[in-house]
Amino acid sequence: MMEKNGNSLVFKYQTLFYNNRQILSYATNEAFAFIGQGDENIKMYRGNFKIEDYVISRIPLNHFEITETSDSFIFNLSSNGQESLLKIKASLDSFGRLILNLTVSEDSYNRLWLRLPAQAEDKIYGCGEQLSYFNLRGQHFPLWTSEPGIGRNKNTMTTFKADTQDQAGGDYYTTNFPEPTFISTEKYYCHTNSYVYADFDFRNADFHELQYWGIPESLIFETAETYKDLLVKLTNLLGRQPGLPEWTDQGLLLGIQGGTARTYETVDKLRKAGVKIAGVFCQDWEGTQQTSFGKRNFWNWQWDPKLYPGLDTKINDWKKEGIRFLSYINPYLVNTSELYLEAANHNYFARNHDGDIYLVDFGEFNCGVVDFTNPAAFNWFKNLIKTNLIDFGCDGWMADFGEYLPIDVVLYDGSDPMIRHNQWPMLWAKCNYEAVKESDKLGEIVYFMRAGTAGSQQYCPMLWAGDQSVNWSLDDGLASTIPAALSVGMTGMGLTHSDIGGYTSLHGNVRTPELFMRWAEMETFSPFMRSHEGNRPTENFQVWDDDEAIHHLAMCTNVFTDLTSYRQAVVRENTELGIPVKRPLFIEYEADKAAYDIKYEYLFGPDVLVAPVYDECQATWDVYLPDDNWIHLWSGVEYQGGNYTIEVPIGQPAVFYRKNSAYADVFETITDKY
């Protein structure tokens, strides 16, 4: 037995116990580790991946010998009781974390399956941003950053059309932000220190099986008495998102396109109608190109003075009027652009095996991939952000993409693209982070990303939930953003939001006013309110075209600003402790068994419960309230814990606050006002 900081590590009953949790067990005489060889077949088409594995061997390591040293248990695992094929060294680091260090006898082994003991009733959360499941038990989750998929459910017509027309349908596990990190209801977290392709299988009753395409350096565990303490410990390890600039509290970040005049006129119209606007998000500030998917940005990261005449001066005028300007960037450059030529001349792009620039198809246009493993390229791109965005006056931007690193690319530093692929979004976050930091603008500027992984906690101040379809589907519509926020929150990313109104309009999906309004009223209870025109703006509903929706949005933004003091406290909790802003019910109500399976409600901070209306034409909505005294935000009616059917007219989603909240007066004001 060994101890550190109150943490204990014991080997008994053929089982390694860490703070009384079973971590590795041979008690049933079944191997807990398997090594082998696989030969993967991976095809990428516009960020969607078809991944197959031919498992050549999977050798159960049926025997182990254990050695206890002064500060570790060393397992030597073999298939036959003789030559050790895998060594696992279990020790406590200075914080008392359990570290399992893995080393393999032969490099030719490129597959590892590790089983952690489980109880049938255990639930699992995390693994990054998961949009279809919150409790991950009962499914397996390939962990590979990619396009999120259109439809994300093989039984829907949207997915079928997306698959057959564009190979783009996705599935329940496709995500921009996978991470090999999860929390068990045994009250431990498990984080894998590696970016290899992984597939975590939570389908078995008595074990979780973690598959890795490569041997991870280590697995890290901690335990705690409460989930909040566990999140504090997890974010101590992974880092925490910084807070948000205060100006984001001023209202909506309006997604708008089409140039200087249109932007200003639209803001003016909405403001006059009472909509509070903190800024504009103009993704086409660099100009546009047309594709069959819709109008796409011209990926050359500098102001387009033709589409945005005078923006260089107006950006400051607008700031004085309280309109911050947010632009757009991603880590690729279209091969018809000026900046592409510059990067190409400096050899800043990743290459193919013929030594040419690797051009990636982003949908009817091709781009070079800025090679972040080349320090000169990384710095060049960072300086581009500083010069063309920060110095230009942008107060924020969407830092889009990051998922498209091809696996057959040749990188500057010779590293393996199979490992770099999942890491890339973190490098992309880091590039943004350093640009802002070196410009001394941390806390003043905000950028938001959809892709991420371990490390994003530190480098990405704001996530958004990717490109939902403009519909009510569970796996790809409004609803999917809720488990997305909850699961990524359980992975240490507590600041996330989504495109109000959704994004992807394809295969017959078109945004309705109702969808926009339901989405807006959900995102009112969010750290950040931002809308988007979507991929096909002219074919879809836009709020400024409809007085009822404008009025509704005005109300939402007013509630949002009314909530500022509370929201700032909640965001601070995330910044300081890593407790997410949108949080699952059970981390506040641990004793409530029902709370652990609720994936379409969330707590907005400790005191506000939100049950968004995620289906159309709903006059009432079924809500579960944990055991507490709750006040219905709109009526002031008091409820106890239980199941209720609540009236939910447009503009009044099912929202409750805790009666004895320290911010009760803030909420009462809202009840009185609306």
Next chain:
Amino acid sequence: MMEKNGNSLVFKYQTLFYNNRQILSYATNEAFAFIGQGDENIKMYRGNFKIEDYVISRIPLNHFEITETSDSFIFNLSSNGQESLLKIKASLDSFGRLILNLTVSEDSYNRLWLRLPAQAEDKIYGCGEQLSYFNLRGQHFPLWTSEPGIGRNKNTMTTFKADTQDQAGGDYYTTNFPEPTFISTEKYYCHTNSYVYADFDFRNADFHELQYWGIPESLIFETAETYKDLLVKLTNLLGRQPGLPEWTDQGLLLGIQGGTARTYETVDKLRKAGVKIAGVFCQDWEGTQQTSFGKRNFWNWQWDPKLYPGLDTKINDWKKEGIRFLSYINPYLVNTSELYLEAANHNYFARNHDGDIYLVDFGEFNCGVVDFTNPAAFNWFKNLIKTNLIDFGCDGWMADFGEYLPIDVVLYDGSDPMIRHNQWPMLWAKCNYEAVKESDKLGEIVYFMRAGTAGSQQYCPMLWAGDQSVNWSLDDGLASTIPAALSVGMTGMGLTHSDIGGYTSLHGNVRTPELFMRWAEMETFSPFMRSHEGNRPTENFQVWDDDEAIHHLAMCTNVFTDLTSYRQAVVRENTELGIPVKRPLFIEYEADKAAYDIKYEYLFGPDVLVAPVYDECQATWDVYLPDDNWIHLWSGVEYQGGNYTIEVPIGQPAVFYRKNSAYADVFETITDKY
């Protein structure tokens, strides 16, 4: 080295050579066998299976020791050079066949993967009836008897609808008739003596990997100088289909339903219009029930005098008029029927684990499964065929189904349903065979089956290609019957045909007159002509409703009868030698490299080449002719080998005969007549 009957077995260069073919090789220091454990998850819904495997272990047997005895080479394979886990005994049997006998050290191993050396250019044929691929190289083929699937291509809307509405869409490999038997262009056959679930993987450049869920007793190989000789040898091993009753040469077997009067009136109408009819196939002779799939038969295997009044006497009157009566039967009994009660009283049904009769859902009605492992049940059902079908006067019947044995059934003899499942169609064929044989009617009666496997060659005189959709789709329409016939022909079943007009009308597919006519003119060049009304007769085109189609069918049946002398010779070649009636071009033209990849043309016997028109609205059709002198059947124009575009008006599919055929006069007569 050992020799028998001119066959040699040698071990050299770390490789086992059989007649100079590499069979097992360790020349590259890579394991050729892997054993392990799997935990399958199999769900059946109305004959469609969802099959998943969790491979717990897959141990490469990297070491072997070889012992040569007087008549065998014995490989002892291990993972570590020590304890032998798998023993392979290679020997020649009295015919000179190579037999690989497999034994495993521990029963707990339930997975085996065996690699046979391959060359990149090798092609593979067979594996039973394969409807999407003829050359199997480049795909893997799960071998498990099931519904064939509706659509059979995940990219088609039919498949999507069938999958999402009924779990019934199927895939490229779903088939009623899988068999672990194939022929390589290395000119060997490989047959596995086992009915376990298998998956043969022909995707790799330098090996074929045969996966078995259980340890097969043996693998059997033979080689030959020609493919025809190889088929002779294969059918020496597997058995051969008997020939056909002469009355089947008299014309069409008309698929018709709805009772005595309608049957006779329709025959009368068609005959008066010149259609040659050999018999009627009345699948509803036992009465009907209605389901949402369409009108279904009432599964109680005896004449329904209400729907077919007077059939007991008319059956003989009709026979005198040259109209044979063919009925319908399958090995299940609906639980609302009289015969079900009788079988239940005798304990003739398979049971579930609770000891109750296992009821299988066949689509809105439930049936008991007659337990063929119970000799009393087998005999009872055989006697039912004798009494209710043969003695009643039926000259044939469709012996439908056989694929639905659930894997969680409890069988009389305690045997494993996972093995019995694939074997069941053979037992079902055997039951029919014995009934006919014991009635002394072999050669007078014909029954036709869609399900099959090894053993069917001996017990099933006629196959049909299952339930095609009534459309032009490659994977599930008219076209699919061509690779189906070719592949099953390469597995030793040379007598097969298909439903003229197709069968399944669902999800928007409705039979057109053109489809019916193209199908009829293809099946003119077939051992057997039989039509079907389809699953939804009233919604689909029926030939008797259209004068043009009747005229066309009259022509087809006349050509069919004109071809009798040639067809009888071709059928005899199958009966005596196992050379299929519909045969791939390359077995007659081995030197022709292009012939090996042609899957939508066939030779009807040695002298007639048929390129069916399998798409709609085609005025011309592209045809490949091997190097020979060919006469276009309809025009008499002569062609040499090569690619041609041929005029194909309705009624004149692209058909050619060899100029120097011994039956040239027969074909000339047809050219002159039509």
